[in-house]
Amino acid sequence: MGAALALAERGRGRTAPNPNVGCVIVKPASAQAGDRVVGRGWTQPGGRPHAEAMALEQAGDAARGSTAYVTLEPCAHMSPRGPACSTLLAEAGVERVVVALGDPDPRTDGSGIERLRAAGITVDVGIRAEDARRSMAGFLARQSFGRPHVTLKLATSLDGCIARADGESRWITGEAARAHAHLERARHDAILVGRGTFDADGPRLDVRLAGLENRSPRRILLSGSAREPDGWTVIDAPGRIGDLDAVDYLMVEGGAQTAAAFLRADLVDRLLLYRAPILIAAGMPALGDIGLDRIADAHGRWRGIDSRVLGSDRLDAYERIRD
Amino acid sequence: MGAALALAERGRGRTAPNPNVGCVIVKPASAQAGDRVVGRGWTQPGGRPHAEAMALEQAGDAARGSTAYVTLEPCAHMSPRGPACSTLLAEAGVERVVVALGDPDPRTDGSGIERLRAAGITVDVGIRAEDARRSMAGFLARQSFGRPHVTLKLATSLDGCIARADGESRWITGEAARAHAHLERARHDAILVGRGTFDADGPRLDVRLAGLENRSPRRILLSGSAREPDGWTVIDAPGRIGDLDAVDYLMVEGGAQTAAAFLRADLVDRLLLYRAPILIAAGMPALGDIGLDRIADAHGRWRGIDSRVLGSDRLDAYERIRD
Numbered sequence: 001m002g003a004a005l006a007l008a009e010r011g012r013g014r015t016a017p018n019p020n021v022g023c024v025i026v027k028p029a030s031a032q033a034g035d036r037v038v039g040r041g042w043t044q045p046g047g048r049p050h051a052e053a054m055a056l057e058q059a060g061d062a063a064r065g066s067t068a069y070v071t072l073e074p075c076a077h078m079s080p081r082g083p084a085c086s087t088l089l090a091e092a093g094v095e096r097v098v099v100a101l102g103d104p105d106p107r108t109d110g111s112g113i114e115r116l117r118a119a120g121i122t123v124d125v126g127i128r129a130e131d132a133r134r135s136m137a138g139f140l141a142r143q144s145f146g147r148p149h150v151t152l153k154l155a156t157s158l159d160g161c162i163a164r165a166d167g168e169s170r171w172i173t174g175e176a177a178r179a180h181a182h183l184e185r186a187r188h189d190a191i192l193v194g195r196g197t198f199d200a201d202g203p204r205l206d207v208r209l210a211g212l213e214n215r216s217p218r219r220i221l222l223s224g225s226a227r228e229p230d231g232w233t234v235i236d237a238p239g240r241i242g243d244l245d246a247v248d249y250l251m252v253e254g255g256a257q258t259a260a261a262f263l264r265a266d267l268v269d270r271l272l273l274y275r276a277p278i279l280i281a282a283g284m285p286a287l288g289d290i291g292l293d294r295i296a297d298a299h300g301r302w303r304g305i306d307s308r309v310l311g312s313d314r315l316d317a318y319e320r321i322r323d
Numbered sequence: 324m325g326a327a328l329a330l331a332e333r334g335r336g337r338t339a340p341n342p343n344v345g346c347v348i349v350k351p352a353s354a355q356a357g358d359r360v361v362g363r364g365w366t367q368p369g370g371r372p373h374a375e376a377m378a379l380e381q382a383g384d385a386a387r388g389s390t391a392y393v394t395l396e397p398c399a400h401m402s403p404r405g406p407a408c409s410t411l412l413a414e415a416g417v418e419r420v421v422v423a424l425g426d427p428d429p430r431t432d433g434s435g436i437e438r439l440r441a442a443g444i445t446v447d448v449g450i451r452a453e454d455a456r457r458s459m460a461g462f463l464a465r466q467s468f469g470r471p472h473v474t475l476k477l478a479t480s481l482d483g484c485i486a487r488a489d490g491e492s493r494w495i496t497g498e499a500a501r502a503h504a505h506l507e508r509a510r511h512d513a514i515l516v517g518r519g520t521f522d523a524d525g526p527r528l529d530v531r532l533a534g535l536e537n538r539s540p541r542r543i544l545l546s547g548s549a550r551e552p553d554g555w556t557v558i559d560a561p562g563r564i565g566d567l568d569a570v571d572y573l574m575v576e577g578g579a580q581t582a583a584a585f586l587r588a589d590l591v592d593r594l595l596l597y598r599a600p601i602l603i604a605a606g607m608p609a610l611g612d613i614g615l616d617r618i619a620d621a622h623g624r625w626r627g628i629d630s631r632v633l634g635s636d637r638l639d640a641y642e643r644i645r646d
Contacts, residue, residue, distance in 0.1 A: 147596070157621070158596060158641070159609045160483015168618050260604055273481060277641055278621035281583055281610035286482045289605035295491055298480070298601035307630070307637070314630070316641070318600055 001100055004069045007042040007051070008135045013187045013217065016148075016248035019103075019139035023055040024069045025094070027062055038062035050075065052085040056092050064093035071132045072134045073103035073125070076111040086112040090119035099125045100132035104143045134305075134319075138189070138248030141269060147242035148250040150267050151188065152259055153181060154286045155274040161283030162300030167200065168285075170172065176311030177274045182207050184272060186215035188249040190233075192241075194258030195223040205253065217251070220244065222258050238265045260288035271302065271318040274310070324451045325505070327392045330365040331458045336510045336540060339369030339471075339571035341363055341469070342426075342462035346378040347392045350385055361385035373398065375408040379415050387416035394455045396426035396448070399434040409435040413442035422448045423455035427466045457628075457642075461512070461571030464592060470565035471573040473590050474511065475582055476504060477609045478597040484606030485579065487637070490523065492607075499634035500597045505530050507595060509538035511574040513556075513567060517581030518546040528576065543567065545581050561588045583611035594625065594641040597633070 001024075008022030025039035039062070042056030049057075052074050056063055074085035074097065089097060097116050103109060104127060114281065116123050133140060141149035155173045165170035173177070185191060191205045198221055206216040214221055220241075221232045228234045238261050241250055252262050262268050292298055306317035324347075331345030348362035362385070364377030372380075375397050379386055397408035397420065412420060420439050425448060426432060439446050456463060459596040464472035478496045479485055486492035494501070508514060514528045521544055543564075544555045551557045558564065564573055575585050576645050585591050615621055629640035 141443065154482075156483065158483075158594070158625070158639075159477075160481075161608075164615065164618060170618065172618060210332075263602060263604065271481070276622075277625040277627055278618070279586060279610065279613060280615060280618070280621060281586065281627070282608070282612035282614075285605065285608060287602065287604035290602060292487065292603060292606075295487060295493065295495060295601070295603070298603060299599075301602040301638075302481070302602070304600055304635070304637070306633075309627075312627070314627070316637070 001006045001069050001072070001098065002203045003037075003040070005100070005128065005135050007040055007133055008071045009187070011043040011045070012138070013189050013215070013249045014045040015043040015047045016138065016189050017142065018043055018050070019072055019136045021051040021070065021072045021136070023051035023071070025055045025059045025063055025066050026069065027066045038066060048081045050082070050085050051081060053088055056088055059092070065095050066096050067096040069098045071100045071135060073099050073108055073110075073112045074116065075103065075105075075108050076115050077107040080158065084112070084115070086115040090121060096122040096124070098127050099123065100127055101129050101136070104140065108159040109195065125193050128217050137269065138308065142248050144249060145161070145242075147267070148189070148247045149269050150241070150262060151184070151249070151251045151270040151272055151274045152262060152268045152278060153184065153251055153253050155257065155276070156286050157182070157276055157278045157280040157283070159279050159281055160286050161280035162254070162286045163284040164280055165283055167284070172278065173274045173276045173313045174311040175314065177276070177313040179209060180310050180315060181274060182209050183212070185217055185251065188217045188251040189247040190218040190220050190244060190249075191251045191253055192220040192222055192258070193253050194261075195221065195225070196256055196257060197253070197255040198223070198229070203253070218247065221248070222261070238262045239268050241267065256284065258287060258289040259286065260290050263287065263290040269320045273318070274313055275316065324392050324394070324421065326360075326363070327394050328423070328451065328454055328458050330363055331394045332510070334366040334368070334536075334562060335461070336512050336572045337368040338366040338370045339461065339512050339569040340465065341366055341373070342395055342459045344374040344393060344395045344459070346374035348378045348386055348395070349388050349392065350389045361389060371404045373405070373408050376405060376411055379411055382415070388418050390419040390421065391417050392421045392460055393460060394423045396422050396424065396431055396433070396435045397439065398426065398428075398431050399612050400430040407435070408440070409438040409530045412439060413444060417444060419445040419447070421450050422446060423450055424452050424459070427463065433587065455639065458593065465571050468506075470590070471512070471567065471570045472584060472592050473564070473573050473575060474507070474593040474595055475575045475585060475591045476597070477582065477596045478504070478599070479609050480599055480601045480603040480606070483609050484603035485577070485609045486607040487603055488606055490607070495601065496597045496599045496636045497634040500599070500636040500638065502532060503633050503638060504595075504597060506530050506535070508540055508574065509535050511539040511540045511572040512570040513543050514574045514576055515543040515545055515581070516576050517578055518544065518548070519580060520576070520578040521546070521552070526576070532605050541570065543573070545584070561585045561590050562588065579607065580611040583613050586610065586613040591645050594638045596641070597636055598639070599636045
């Protein structure tokens with residue numbers, strides 16, 4: 001399932017409105033050989049083919065008697081773009097299917113698993129469900145909240161500044177951290193900045209990493225003015241992000257007022273904090289007012305999920321606790 | 324040497340003006356037994372006995388033919404408070420001495436090692452010297468700069484605030500982080516706060532940890548007014564810390580202006596950043612102006628030396644790069 005989860009990452013930010021799923025098909029050990037992987041698939045850009053269809057195509061006849069590991073319940077609904085994956089798995093003669101997470105899509109929601117079992121296939125559900133949830137956070141946010149999953153990215157000094165008081169901000173973090181931030185861009189369908197950042201920096205928001213230039217996400221501008229700059233989509237409030245078509249993963253890149261507006265509306269699901277080992281002091285704070293009434297109210301909202309060294313910088317990732 | 328370094332920590336913050344040294348005496352393997360530790364010592368409160376004297380006393384006759392691991396070059400100078408450790412080691416019949424770091428004290432500075440060698444003892448120098456340097460940072464700062472080693476402690480939210488805009492600051496960090504900060508207090512000879520923090524919080528600055536209540540450090544107030552509150556020592560500028568008697572480790576605890584004053588004067592050697600997984604936003608920044616002219620000037624000054632989880636908080640430690 002770990003391998004399937006890793007494959008699922010390949011589609012992240014390019015499969016909306018479909019989930020980014022990963023699938024690995026394993027032929028069990030025989031007298032001739034040990035376990036071997038006969039098919040690997042992940043949801044392709046635009047959402048089709050599905051991960052299972054790709055892995056089955058790769059496996060061919062070897063799928064007969066195999067075990068399929070899938071990060072999401074195989075779909076049960078026919079589509080003009082292809083047959084249901086649960087049907088494909090049954091027809092290919094797969095003997096066992098291991099599923100990380102049930103599909104909340106009302107068109108499937110358990111019926112994919114039912115269909116597999118009806119075909120005599122053994123089905124296990126819930127293996128690494130938590131990891132799968134994170135892996136498909138965009139799809140799940142769209143299903144649960146009718147809006148994309150939102151990551152807020154901040155790059156600060158140790159004392160939490162995003163620039164000097166006069167606005168100078170280059171460079172706070174080093175090359176490794178900036179490259180990582182570009183990689184994160186490629187994992188999002190769209191990136192949003194506010195009018196202030198747009199006017200001050202004229203950001204390109206593209207992915208400047210060799211081989212990933214074509215992964216640059218859509219550019220969204222949060223602005224009260226309807227004037228739409230060339231190559232940009234304008235929304236006038238954070239609450240409008242649900243209207244963005246085919247955007248399941250949205251990254252908010254700045255500045256402080258825009259970040260605060262998303263936090264005030266409780267629309268941030270994940271924080272990426274890149275921190276450089278420098279002190280700026282008396283500089284520009286990372287966040288405008290988010291309307292916190294008491295320190296006590298700030299607790300219990302964020303859970304650390306990753307902390308890593310990037311050159312001389314550190315990245316800490318947090319997710320919003322919503323239970 | 325690792326064991327000797329660990330023992331050295333026991334004296335930290337209580338041995339000034341003497342260094343906090345650790346010593347382990349090991350009897351080499353014989354036909355009857357393997358290597359065994361026959362003496363353990365660390366500089367006692369007030370600076371005497373020295374680590375070697377304590378370890379030798381414990382070892383007794385077993386010191387004959389042994390190896391002594393010491394974090395600092397044994398002293399060569401007689402004192403009214405006891406004989407030189409290099410003499411004691413030779414008289415006890417120690418065969419080999421392993422030293423982490425040479426003693427920069429002009430009264431020793433190589434002559435301790437010479438005396439050992441003259442007595443026929445094998446001496447190795449430089450084993451884990453970097454760790455020893457950190458372990459005796461207070462003594463070394465006093466020797467090199469004529470002032471204590473200074474740790475600046477900050478406890479902030481993820482966005483670098485030390486309080487809400489109205490001053491509310493309890494609690495940002497959780498119990499584990501606060502207990503760790505109290506342990507750090509016990510490792511310092513003195514703690515300093517500014518007038519603003521003194522007036523606003525009336526801090527006790529004591530060590531509220533079971534068994535360490537008597538380890539509470541001296542309390543120093545940075546203030547333009549000479550009026551000395553009961554139980555406090557007043558200094559009127561960061562540059563006066565060198566005048567503090569028997570203070571080799573000083574911790575600066577706040578607030579933002581005091582921290583900035585020490586940073587402006589380049590008097591901070593170590594940063595302890597406790598960070599809670601909360602966002603305050605538009606709150607009180609951790610630091611007042613430190614006079615940074617360009618972002619580029621902020622780089623290359625701090626090196627990460629520790630990062631650890633404390634409950635739901637994280638502690639990152641940095642040291643000033645001074646080469």
